[in-house]
Amino acid sequence: MVSMPEAISAPSAQPSAGTRQKALPKTRPLSSSALLGLIPIVLLLIAWELATRSGSYSSVLLPSPMAVATVFVHDWSDLARHTGASVLRVVIGVSIAFVTATPLGLLIGRFPVLDRIMDWSVQIFRSFPIIALIPLAILFFGIGDRPAIILIWIAAFWPLLISTIFAVKNVERTLMKAAKVANASNALILRDILLPSALPSILTGLRLAIGAGWLTVVTAEMMAVRSGLGYLIMYAQVIFRPDLIIAGILIIGAIGLMFDQCVRVARKRLCRWQEGLVLES
Amino acid sequence: MNFLSIRDVSKVYERRGVPMLAVDSVNLTVAHDELVCLLGVSGCGKSTLLQVVAGLEDPTEGEVLIDGCLVSGQTHPEASVVFQEHGLFPWMTVVDNIAFNLKARGTKRDERQRIAAEFIALVGLTGFETRYPHELSGGMRQRVGIARAMTTRPKLLLMDEPFGALDAQTRAIMQTELLRVLETHPSAVLFVTHGVDEAILLADRVVIMSPRPGRIRKIMDIDLPRPRDPTSAEFTALVRAVLDEIHDDISLLAKQ
Numbered sequence: 001m002v003s004m005p006e007a008i009s010a011p012s013a014q015p016s017a018g019t020r021q022k023a024l025p026k027t028r029p030l031s032s033s034a035l036l037g038l039i040p041i042v043l044l045l046i047a048w049e050l051a052t053r054s055g056s057y058s059s060v061l062l063p064s065p066m067a068v069a070t071v072f073v074h075d076w077s078d079l080a081r082h083t084g085a086s087v088l089r090v091v092i093g094v095s096i097a098f099v100t101a102t103p104l105g106l107l108i109g110r111f112p113v114l115d116r117i118m119d120w121s122v123q124i125f126r127s128f129p130i131i132a133l134i135p136l137a138i139l140f141f142g143i144g145d146r147p148a149i150i151l152i153w154i155a156a157f158w159p160l161l162i163s164t165i166f167a168v169k170n171v172e173r174t175l176m177k178a179a180k181v182a183n184a185s186n187a188l189i190l191r192d193i194l195l196p197s198a199l200p201s202i203l204t205g206l207r208l209a210i211g212a213g214w215l216t217v218v219t220a221e222m223m224a225v226r227s228g229l230g231y232l233i234m235y236a237q238v239i240f241r242p243d244l245i246i247a248g249i250l251i252i253g254a255i256g257l258m259f260d261q262c263v264r265v266a267r268k269r270l271c272r273w274q275e276g277l278v279l280e281s
Numbered sequence: 282m283n284f285l286s287i288r289d290v291s292k293v294y295e296r297r298g299v300p301m302l303a304v305d306s307v308n309l310t311v312a313h314d315e316l317v318c319l320l321g322v323s324g325c326g327k328s329t330l331l332q333v334v335a336g337l338e339d340p341t342e343g344e345v346l347i348d349g350c351l352v353s354g355q356t357h358p359e360a361s362v363v364f365q366e367h368g369l370f371p372w373m374t375v376v377d378n379i380a381f382n383l384k385a386r387g388t389k390r391d392e393r394q395r396i397a398a399e400f401i402a403l404v405g406l407t408g409f410e411t412r413y414p415h416e417l418s419g420g421m422r423q424r425v426g427i428a429r430a431m432t433t434r435p436k437l438l439l440m441d442e443p444f445g446a447l448d449a450q451t452r453a454i455m456q457t458e459l460l461r462v463l464e465t466h467p468s469a470v471l472f473v474t475h476g477v478d479e480a481i482l483l484a485d486r487v488v489i490m491s492p493r494p495g496r497i498r499k500i501m502d503i504d505l506p507r508p509r510d511p512t513s514a515e516f517t518a519l520v521r522a523v524l525d526e527i528h529d530d531i532s533l534l535a536k537q
Contacts, residue, residue, distance in 0.1 A: 174367045181335055181362040183355055184385035192381070196372040273372040273413045 063243040071247040078232070083251055086217050086228040089145060090259075093152025094206075094213045100153075101160035101209075102202060106190050108161075109168025109198070126158035130216045138224050148220040148228070155216040156209035163205025167198030200274060203267040210259045218252060283310040284469045285334065285437055290343035292329050302494035303329045306343070309488060309497065313436070316463070316470040318480035318487050320523070322530045326495020327473045328441055334471060335362050335439050347437060360437040361430035365446055368426055369414040376401065376410040379428045386433065400428040403462060420451040427459065431466055438463075440472045444479065456482055460507070477527075481519050482509050489523065491530050499526055 045065055051057060052064040059067070072079065108114045130151055137147035171194060179193050221230025229248050236244035292304040304326040311317045319327040332338040334345050336356040347357040356362065361382065369378050380397040388396070401407055404424040414422055423443055430438060443459075444452040456479060463470065474480050480487045484503050491498040501523065505515055524531075 172367065174364055175370060177337055178362070178364060178368040178370070178381075179385070180337060181356040181360075182382040182385040183358070184381075188385055192373075192384070193370065196370075199372075271372075273415075277371065277415050 061242055063246065068243050068246050068250070071243045075244065075247070079247060079251060082227060082229050082232040082248075083255065085225075086221065086230070087255060089148050089228065090152055090210065090213045090217050093149045093217070094156045094210055096149070096153045097156035097160055097209055097213070098206065101157045101205075102164050105161045105164025105202075106168055106194050106198070109165045110186070110190065110194060115165070122158070122161065126162070130155045130212075131219055134220060134223050137220075143224055143226065145225065147224045148217060151220045151224075152213040152216045155212040159208035159212055160202065160205045163201050163208070164198055167201030168194050170201075171197045196273075200267065200271050203263055203270070207260055207263045210263065211256065214252070214256050214259065284313045284348055285309075285311040285471065286346040287330070287334065288344050288346070290330065290333055290340045290345060292326070292333060292338065293341045294329075304333070304340075305494035305496040307495075307497055309500075311437075311469045311471055313469055314467050315485045316472060316483055318484035319471065319473045319490060320475065320477065320480040320487050320527075321490035321495075321498075322475065322492055322527065322534050324495070324534075325490040325492040325530070327490050329495065330490075331439055331441050331471060331473050335360065357437070358433075359435055360439055361433055361435035363423075363426045363430045363438065363440045363443045365442055369422055369429075371414050374411045374413060375406060375417070375425055378414065378425050379432060382429055382433050396432050397428075400432050403431070403465070404428045404458065418451070419447050420455055423447065423455055424458070427462060431462065434466065436468050438468050438470045440470065442473050442475065445475070452476075452479070457508075459483070477520050477523050478511055481505075481516060481523065482511060487523065489526050491527070492533070501526075 049065050052059060052062055108118050133151060133154065134147075137151050141147040141150060175193060175197065176189075179189050184193070217228060218230035218233070221228035222234045225231055229252055233245050233248040236242070236248065287307055287309040290304060290307045291302065294301045294303050307326075307330060309317070319330060321327050329338065333340050334347075334352065336352045336354060339354065345352040348359055350357060362368075370381065373381065376394070376397050379400055380393040383393045383396060398410075401410060404427055406421065406424055406428065409417065409421065414425065417425070426443065444455050447455060460483065472480075472483060481503055487501045487503060488497055489499045489501065490496065501519070503519065505513075505519070510516060
């Protein structure tokens, strides 16, 4: 093949044959076991146990792991009720954020004029610490579910919006050209090109959003609501139950982990086309 | 009768505030069933010219007419574009990629699937319908790209270095495949390439372009009968003639 100099730098051989390779029998190396994540947790438990046994802290202030474990047995119905209340608020708040932030992000990413209109505002509003908005939320919406859900919505809105905008702006230009030469409508471009292309990034935004929402719900419940894990923790302080406080904190962490795993699974399912394209989703 | 007319087309780009004449008053016509290759070193404006014809870029001066209609701001419905292999949507399966242009035209789902299946068979991708693009080889991806472009039964096929990223063997196969597909679905073709062999193998006419500013240096008719043999004396003589023509451009490029 006689080519002009341009070809010299052209990428060479593509992987040939489109047949899928046979999977090798899998022997999972230790380094990929999910159980590795338990190591720091077990170490922390041991340190905790040792600390209580050393006697340098009063067992009234620092209950032993066993004492906290019994809280889960004795107070399980209270814990379940408050956990349920918190989780429900987060699910509602983040869901509202998802259905509002994602379409808005797609539009802002698609139309530069919208981006110019919104950019400053986004940067200003996302800088507000949610704690600073709690007093206002109580004044506007009173005490109860409404202010909590609205605060979660606000907290979860920005990471979703920003990751969606970012993803849309980074869609490969050739793909946009391919859509344009097909004379695809804006609706089709948004739904079939921008949304799927941005989805991995949107789901990363969702992970951040759930994290932000989960932080917010606990904070909001400490001030604006009379139920939920945040309220439980504050209440436990008042009645001097450090074991209950720690139990509440542990649940918060566990649920946080659970949410995150759910989004990961969703991402694996929804972005199956990425398999083999990226290192890890 | 000319299907495509490029009249006095110039394109100026601004690069870091400095205007650059990418295409300088190009005149070119392509007939109904003609395959024209735009050949030149990088920076000669061949891809820019194709983008203008595709309606992806507006010309700074001049006009492009397809089937008597002025191209402006959008792709002519009778035209289809084949990009380098990166033009496939990675989240769509082979069949969805191929059916996309039809979907964009509002073709009903059943009809889309039927036509897509027809072209999947034509380009030899049967059995790979539900694969994603990254699961395919470079050559197969380009088959998908060609099939997608053909589904709307275009009368003008615009190809932007479609085989540029393929290895030599795959490229040779794809060139033959393209000619075979064009036999059953004839159309005018504007084919951008930097491969001299490729141009002479495929084209009825080779349009040699030279860089800075991008303009037409020479147009050569290729009268060799098909199938063409790249090792024949006539073929190599043409290769030499083309190389002589662009020798200055190559040495210019080498100096940079």
